[in-house]
Amino acid sequence: NAGVTQTPKFRILKIGQSMTLQCTQDMNHNYMYWYRQDPGMGLKLIYYSVGAGITDKGEVPNGYNVSRSTTEDFPLRLELAAPSQTSVYFCASSLSARIVTGELFFGEGSRLTVL
Amino acid sequence: AQTVTQSQPEMSVQEAETVTLSCTYDTSESDYYLFWYKQPPSRQMILVIRQEAYKQQNATENRFSVNFQKAAKSFSLKISDSQLGDAAMYFCAYRRQGGSEKLVFGKGTKLTVNP
Numbered sequence: 001n002a003g004v005t006q007t008p009k010f011r012i013l014k015i016g017q018s019m020t021l022q023c024t025q026d027m028n029h030n031y032m033y034w035y036r037q038d039p040g041m042g043l044k045l046i047y048y049s050v051g052a053g054i055t056d057k058g059e060v061p062n063g064y065n066v067s068r069s070t071t072e073d074f075p076l077r078l079e080l081a082a083p084s085q086t087s088v089y090f091c092a093s094s095l096s097a098r099i100v101t102g103e104l105f106f107g108e109g110s111r112l113t114v115l
Numbered sequence: 116a117q118t119v120t121q122s123q124p125e126m127s128v129q130e131a132e133t134v135t136l137s138c139t140y141d142t143s144e145s146d147y148y149l150f151w152y153k154q155p156p157s158r159q160m161i162l163v164i165r166q167e168a169y170k171q172q173n174a175t176e177n178r179f180s181v182n183f184q185k186a187a188k189s190f191s192l193k194i195s196d197s198q199l200g201d202a203a204m205y206f207c208a209y210r211r212q213g214g215s216e217k218l219v220f221g222k223g224t225k226l227t228v229n230p
Contacts, residue, residue: 031216042119042206042220050216058217088158092218102148102167102210104218106160 002026006091006107013081013114021076021110023091031094032074033058033104034066036087043090049074081114088112117142119209121221128197129229135182136192136224138207144168146212149183149190154204154223163205166190194226202228 004025013019025032030051035043035058045058049068063085065077074093078085088111092104118141128134140149151163166174166183173181178198182191194201207221 033217035220040222042222043218044220045217048217090160092160094216096212096216102212102216103150103162103165104210109158111158 004091004093004105004107006089006110008110009108010111011113013078013112015081015083015114017081018077018079019081019112021078021089021091021112023074023076023107024072025074025091025093025105026072027093027105028071029093029095029105030071031096032068033092034064034074034076035090035092036060037090037109038087046076046089078112083114086112086114117144117209117211117219119207119219119221121207121224123224124222125225125227127227127229128194130197130199132197133193133195134197134226136194136205136207136226138190138192138221140188140190140207140209142188142209142211144211148210148212149181150208150210150218151179151181151192152206152208152220153201154206155202160206164192197228199228199230202226 007022033048034046037043047066049055091107094104120139147168149166153161164176178195204223206223209219
């Protein structure tokens with residue numbers, strides 16, 4: 001199994017450009033998450049999904065959009081990129097903590113720089 | 116809202132010695148999980164250890180163990196026989212059962228291991 005796969009791993013954007021960070025998992029997990037990590041900080045939740053067709057905002061959703069049309073995929077869309085969105089982005093997935101031990105599985109991260 | 120606090124931004128330990136990283140959390144829930152994740156320079160988030168709130172026994176994984184004090188809402192990580200490969204950022208995290216089940220992170224502790 002590949003686990004959680006994120007692409008691209010690195011990207012430089014100009015202010016005002018748009019892009020999509022791709023995330024796919026092959027573990028049939030119903031829960032998926034997007035986090036951002038700013039330098040020297042912990043991870044903050046941007047958006048999450050509890051299943052296909054269901055998404056909701058996390059702590060820092062402004063400037064982002066998501067969709068969840070399939071169980072496997074959870075892309076994150078950045079509209080009108082701003083320097084404040086320079087960060088490392090992590091996608092994660094899991095089964096419900098009611099069923100198993102609650103561990104989230106993380107992708108390797110995508111480093112985004114907005115200039 | 117649940118919060119996780121790591122009061123030690125940086126810690127250092129001599130190789131082969133023992134170090135304890137602190138974590139406190141705030142929640143009104145009774146069913147939840149606590150985790151320690153390790154993030155080496157490669158950025159990959161690696162699960163170190165997990166603790167189910169309903170279990171009184173402290174979790175252990177080889178050289179890693181926790182001191183879980185539910186009433187005090189404290190969850191510290193002890194690393195025994197520290198190795199150079201233990202050098203990383205360590206994040207304490209909380210996940211409730213039910214609802215969004217999002218993982219809430221502390222800001223992290225940077226651990227340096229001195230040879």
